[in-house]
Amino acid sequence: MDWTIRPPAPADAESLATLHVAVWRHAYRGLIEQPLLDQLDVARSTQRWETTIARLRSGDLGHTVLAAYVDDQPVGIVEVGPATDERPPQPVEIRSLNVAPRWHGRGVAQDLMAQAVGDADAYLWVLRGNERAIGFYRKLGFALDGTERYDDTWRCYDQRMQRPGQSAG
Template sequence: MNPAPAVRPAVEGDARAIAEVHVAGWRGGYRGLVDDAVLDALSVEDRAAGWARGLAGGSRVLLAGTGGRVEGFACFGAARDEDLPAGTGEVHALYVLPAAWGRGTGGALLDAAVAELLTGGAPGVVLWALEGNARARRFYERRGWRTDGVRRVERFDGQELPAVRHRWAGPATT
């Protein structure tokens, strides 16, 4: 049995670990959805620089892993969609190393991010997923998230992919 992942807030020195998870998560989760050339060109160094700026600027990020190793992260904050009630929260990003999929890391991160947003007064929480990312969408649905009918197009290096918004409907009952 695998130990439960430990969740903690990220600090500025975690930018590279976040970037490593981010790149590996994209490559594992989006292969077949996003062009291979785009995935293969992702740079841990570029992502680390971006995460360092974000962490220094106050981005809210949680990390999770076992044995002191960062295996996943969740970035969250205010929702960016204008059609939502003021104060609504959003899980902006949730990525886990493919080698850690199915071990509870993603669930621990998602639960912790939602709890922080709701404790902070958010009247609800949303997240976006690529429509074709069936694995991620099943994961969210098992955890009590439901699509709300809102769609948008995500652009990745010239490629356009449909995305769907999910709202947290409370703890899953199944």
């Protein structure tokens, strides 16, 4: 089965929220405290997506959001934009990439990344211990750079990965 990739529409907010909560509960089980994952709320996430989509459509967001859809249901989403760190190692930051577990290994994540960031110089933060994600990003040319930060909200450590794009070579 194929998917299509496009910016999310206002009608997609609830289904994106449902996807986001499900992906986090699956991917971060055992890496983030379970009570924190249990607090994830589709209604609250829907409000966030409604705001994000409205800002995206108005041109006010300042970054790219793309979702992969199968039969009009989202199976993956990526957010990419200008670096937000004080001293970023690269100009582009991959802010999030979430793919439904049943779509892992089928090319959805690669397709989302290709369309959102291409081969640009970029960096991202990945949860320490999330070996599946680290392995995926390594296949795309990213490498851990030794920088870590503590996330007070999720009570965990993130590790930075970066990739010099074609322009660096």
